[in-house]
Amino acid sequence: xxxxxxxxxxxxxxxxxxxxxxxxxxxxxxxxxxxxxxxxxxxxxxxxxxxxxxxxxxxxxxxxxxxxxxxxxxxxxxxxxxxxxxxxxxxxxxxxxxxxxxxxxxxxxxxxxxxxxxxxxxxxxxxxxxxxxxxxxxxxxxxxxxxxxxxxxxxxxxxxxxxxxxxxxxxxxxxxxxxxxxxxxxxxxxxxxxxxxxxxxxxxxxxxxxxxxxxxxxxxxxxxxxxxxxxxxxxxxxxxxxxxxxxxxxxxxxx
Amino acid sequence: xxxxxxxxxxxxxxxxxxxxxxxxxxxxxxxxxxxxxxxxxxxxxxxxxxxxxxxxxxxxxxxxxxxxxxxxxxxxxxxxxxxxxxxxxxxxxxxxxxxxxxxxxxxxxxxxxxxxxxxxxxxxxxxxxxxxxxxxxxxxxxxxxxxxxxxxxxxxxxxxxxxxxxxxxxxxxxxxxxxxxxxxxxxxxxxxxxxxxxxxxxxxxxxxxxxxxxxxxxxxxxxxxxxxxxxxxxxxxxxxxxxxxxxxxxxxxxxxxxxxxxxxxxxxxxxxxxxxxxxxxxxxxxxxxxxxxxxxxxxxxxxxxxxxxxxxxxxxxxxxxxxxxxxxxxxxxxxxxxxxxxxxxxxxxxxxxxxxxxxxxxxxxxxxxxxxxxxxxxxxxxxxx
Ligand SMILES: Cc1cc2nc3c(=O)[nH]c(=O)nc-3n(C[C@H](O)[C@H](O)[C@H](O)COP(=O)(O)OP(=O)(O)OC[C@H]3O[C@@H](n4cnc5c(N)ncnc54)[C@H](O)[C@@H]3O)c2cc1C
Ligand code: SF4
Ligand code: SF4
Numbered sequence: 001x002x003x004x005x006x007x008x009x010x011x012x013x014x015x016x017x018x019x020x021x022x023x024x025x026x027x028x029x030x031x032x033x034x035x036x037x038x039x040x041x042x043x044x045x046x047x048x049x050x051x052x053x054x055x056x057x058x059x060x061x062x063x064x065x066x067x068x069x070x071x072x073x074x075x076x077x078x079x080x081x082x083x084x085x086x087x088x089x090x091x092x093x094x095x096x097x098x099x100x101x102x103x104x105x106x107x108x109x110x111x112x113x114x115x116x117x118x119x120x121x122x123x124x125x126x127x128x129x130x131x132x133x134x135x136x137x138x139x140x141x142x143x144x145x146x147x148x149x150x151x152x153x154x155x156x157x158x159x160x161x162x163x164x165x166x167x168x169x170x171x172x173x174x175x176x177x178x179x180x181x182x183x184x185x186x187x188x189x190x191x192x193x194x195x196x197x198x199x200x201x202x203x204x205x206x207x208x209x210x211x212x213x214x215x216x217x218x219x220x221x222x223x224x225x226x227x228x229x230x231x232x233x234x235x236x237x238x239x240x241x242x243x244x245x246x247x248x249x250x251x252x253x254x255x
Numbered sequence: 256x257x258x259x260x261x262x263x264x265x266x267x268x269x270x271x272x273x274x275x276x277x278x279x280x281x282x283x284x285x286x287x288x289x290x291x292x293x294x295x296x297x298x299x300x301x302x303x304x305x306x307x308x309x310x311x312x313x314x315x316x317x318x319x320x321x322x323x324x325x326x327x328x329x330x331x332x333x334x335x336x337x338x339x340x341x342x343x344x345x346x347x348x349x350x351x352x353x354x355x356x357x358x359x360x361x362x363x364x365x366x367x368x369x370x371x372x373x374x375x376x377x378x379x380x381x382x383x384x385x386x387x388x389x390x391x392x393x394x395x396x397x398x399x400x401x402x403x404x405x406x407x408x409x410x411x412x413x414x415x416x417x418x419x420x421x422x423x424x425x426x427x428x429x430x431x432x433x434x435x436x437x438x439x440x441x442x443x444x445x446x447x448x449x450x451x452x453x454x455x456x457x458x459x460x461x462x463x464x465x466x467x468x469x470x471x472x473x474x475x476x477x478x479x480x481x482x483x484x485x486x487x488x489x490x491x492x493x494x495x496x497x498x499x500x501x502x503x504x505x506x507x508x509x510x511x512x513x514x515x516x517x518x519x520x521x522x523x524x525x526x527x528x529x530x531x532x533x534x535x536x537x538x539x540x541x542x543x544x545x546x547x548x549x550x551x552x553x554x555x556x557x558x559x560x561x562x563x564x565x566x567x568x569x570x571x572x573x574x575x576x577x578x579x580x581x582x583x584x585x586x587x588x589x590x591x592x593x594x595x596x597x598x599x600x601x602x603x604x605x606x607x608x609x610x611x612x613x614x615x616x617x618x619x620x621x622x623x624x625x626x627x628x629x630x631x632x633x634x635x636x637x638x639x640x
Contacts, residue, residue, distance in 0.1 A: 188414070189413075189417065190410075192293040192294075192425065194292075194293045194295065194296065194300075195293050195294055195295060195410075198295045198300055198406040198409075198410075199406055199410050204560070205559075242486055242557035242558065242559045243557060243558050244554070244555065244556070244557050244558075245485070245543050245546060245547060245553055245554050245555070245556055245557070245558060246547065246554035246555065248539055248540055248543045248558075249540065249543035249544045249546060249547045249554065250544075250547065251547060251551075251554055
């Protein structure tokens, strides 16, 4: 379950998967948002009214797939990077997955990239066919990746294949912590996920560890020989997505 | 893990580590720390890490000042940058009784060479325009007060301890202490037994349990205290703004704002395990409601994380620091009642002096456990909450 592991379960995914008939009609959004948190930019950003207005700010988004045009406006609006556009009609053998992407550098169009699943594990390769990154998106680019059709429900992120070095590989994008720093800290004896978090701030940024957790765990597991499942996980600390103070407290007495 | 040690320290928080490091510096060879979870699991890894000299009791002020001398010079002394940010504690006073109390506190502070002073409302408005002065009578200020990065301090000690040969065992719980003929003979842990004659109880919110192991009923009770942190925003306030129960400050260079509030409705527990350190919606609402009152500009900032820890409360909100006549070799540095992080440097130094030299450079005899038995409490008026 998302709340326990940071990775949504197959049951959670099935609930939000657009129907086969809708998928056959062309691009459509898939909203993988499973935690009741005070957040609603997806609903307010959708020009087609496909994401129902929230009655309560804590509601989970409800997508009307028939209204959804697959325009992808919601993808970069979501602070949780939880929305993807799936186009299974791209070609006979390939589907296109449009995904939010906040790492830098951005991938180049036509480049071949490694495609990873929700847990950050490489599941295949894909080709970048479009990168959209305008001002309105506030640094969340939308990257379209053509992947083998059978990966349309798996492919949720990419890794750029390049001569990467530990210094230029960022494990935690919120706090800009490199693989090198993580490895050095582990070598100094910080072999506990919680210690690394406190020492380096990995997982303490706005994303709450959604992106870095798996990567750090893999590093720790390689260094200590422990299985990833055996490594003591850090506590998920609410709110998992940022909430504006006035949403909770009102505006105070001052005008 | 060693099976023999000169000193075994229970707890790897700031007090356990500062004590271990100071012992090693004084030439004690075999110091072993047993930490029940990871380094930073306890209150030390969950605290605000505010550091101040503005207290009310002469002894507390003296200890706080001595500790501040280490905080302010940590880099020169030990080579680690602990992000000490002296912006002062701006303590807002709303009540005539409090104003009188703090006038007196400031006199005592000044007599001990702490350079605190009182600010009039107009001065507050001028210097800290983002603070809402509605209902405020005056504020105290001590420019040397501020905050540090608690993880930087803790891990500096971890590295210095390891370097000095201290053995730190994480995920190692002390389960019992064996005595014979009025002397400690060993410590039992879930990883094995360690022979020793000297044990230091630095178990924070668990100190009561570690007292029971030798038949002492330490009145140290954990109470939940929570905090939140916001997204980083442009640096705009240099000081710790504090109303008594509520406080907020902005971390530098990061820019995020940390806030907390003491809630009297939080019960005192016998043990951290029954307290369940979990974040609550109740706290979030309370802390943010005060936030928008005191600093209305904060309303547009987003909260990104909330967490819970525990204060280790004693009946007079003061630490237990020292040994016990009943059991030579048993020492305590616990019960700091929510202001113990900043005292780590000095407490570690004094306790190491007591253990090695049997005398200390600052008289801490009044901080003993016996004061609760004798009924000689020394309530500290300057606590938060
Ligand atoms: C929200 C909050 C804000 C705070 N703000 C401030 C502040 O601004 N300034 C300030 O000075 N102080 C502050 N404090 C208080 C401060 O955090 C504590 O007083 C201080 O950290 C106590 O340090 P310690 O080493 O005694 O305890 P801890 O850090 O709690 O360490 C005790 C350790 O002992 C271990 N342990 C317990 N029992 C056993 C056992 N049987 N075997 C092995 N290990 C064991 C625990 O796992 C724990 O890690 C705050 C506290 C909280 C919760
Ligand atoms: S893809 Fe476009 S139409 Fe579909 S939900 Fe997102 S914003 Fe609305
Ligand atoms: S996290 Fe994303 S999908 Fe979920 S409610 Fe917020 S914007 Fe919508």
